[in-house]
Amino acid sequence: MIARRKFIQLSAVAAASCLVQAGREAQAQDLPQLSTDDPMANAMKYTHDSSTVAAAARANPAPDQSCANCALVQGNDGDAWRPCQIFPGKAVAAAGWCSVWAPKA
Numbered sequence: 001m002i003a004r005r006k007f008i009q010l011s012a013v014a015a016a017s018c019l020v021q022a023g024r025e026a027q028a029q030d031l032p033q034l035s036t037d038d039p040m041a042n043a044m045k046y047t048h049d050s051s052t053v054a055a056a057a058r059a060n061p062a063p064d065q066s067c068a069n070c071a072l073v074q075g076n077d078g079d080a081w082r083p084c085q086i087f088p089g090k091a092v093a094a095a096g097w098c099s100v101w102a103p104k105a
Contacts, residue, residue: 031090032091044086059099067095072084
């Protein structure tokens with residue numbers, strides 16, 4: 001026979017485990033797209049189109065800088081929107097750019 005307190009504890013654990021999907025990573029399609037009006041996006045000079053950024057405005061000048069080839073962007077190559085470490089919980093455009101751009105190793 002299970003004591004009432006133990007039963008309640010086990011029930012709570014079972015209920016919580018039903019809500020958690022173990023091993024599931026957030027996908028870009030699950031995330032809201034980063035808006036250029038977002039305060040953090042403004043602070044990082046984020047844009048959806050890297051071709052609109054003048055080379056002189058880039059601290060690390062390279063002609064082909066975009067979120068798609070940034071070391072901080074995660075996700076799959078070819079995806080139009082991907083998660084980024086700089087903007088947690090948001091997806092950035094692969095064609096985008098921000099001032100924190102860093103080349104992939």
